[in-house]
Amino acid sequence: MTDRLVFINCPFSDDYLEHFRAIVFTVVRSGFTPRCALETDDGSENRFDKICKIIGDCRYGIHDISKTEPDAGSGLPRFNMPLELGLYLAAKKFGGPKQRTKRCIIFDRERYRYQSFISAIAGQDIHAHRGLAITIIEDVAAWLREEAHDSAGPGGRATAAEFDRFTSVIPAICAQRRLEPQEITFQDYRRIAAEWIVAESRLAN
Numbered sequence: 001m002t003d004r005l006v007f008i009n010c011p012f013s014d015d016y017l018e019h020f021r022a023i024v025f026t027v028v029r030s031g032f033t034p035r036c037a038l039e040t041d042d043g044s045e046n047r048f049d050k051i052c053k054i055i056g057d058c059r060y061g062i063h064d065i066s067k068t069e070p071d072a073g074s075g076l077p078r079f080n081m082p083l084e085l086g087l088y089l090a091a092k093k094f095g096g097p098k099q100r101t102k103r104c105i106i107f108d109r110e111r112y113r114y115q116s117f118i119s120a121i122a123g124q125d126i127h128a129h130r131g132l133a134i135t136i137i138e139d140v141a142a143w144l145r146e147e148a149h150d151s152a153g154p155g156g157r158a159t160a161a162e163f164d165r166f167t168s169v170i171p172a173i174c175a176q177r178r179l180e181p182q183e184i185t186f187q188d189y190r191r192i193a194a195e196w197i198v199a200e201s202r203l204a205n
Contacts, residue, residue: 001098007058008036009084011067022133030144038186061088061104
């Protein structure tokens, strides 16, 4: 398990894309490496095993359990996020000494809403993002800054401003790389964000 790896457990739907990218950007900007189930596309690998391996590798976890509405196609809610949160908490509870050092931050739309659908985690400290990407950025940036013991790290508002600037230049970056914006994979986004952050830091210095 590596101290700078962060497991991201959140919806991968189009209506959550801004929030997902905000999380990835904030993790990278905070000096950590984001990991999630989208990082590889290997048809020979069992998805559940892949998720378990990533969870085992990561000391930190970001979990958003807010998406509880029924799927438009099936009429049923998707339970991937609560399942992956359960796996993460179980790894901390029942794993070896390194796994027991795991830390995580959990989001829902409202602070106590989760008690209506996943009451078994009552007592956990849940962060309410109210559907706002900037709230997620601020909370994740503050949390990782504390975990890294890095008082020089940027605050949430500064990180959110950088995320907005980065988002505005993504079309130009994609054009340079002969990519359509909708073709960007998780690995592409993580790499492009890291390169842009480094370039911006050099300009600032």
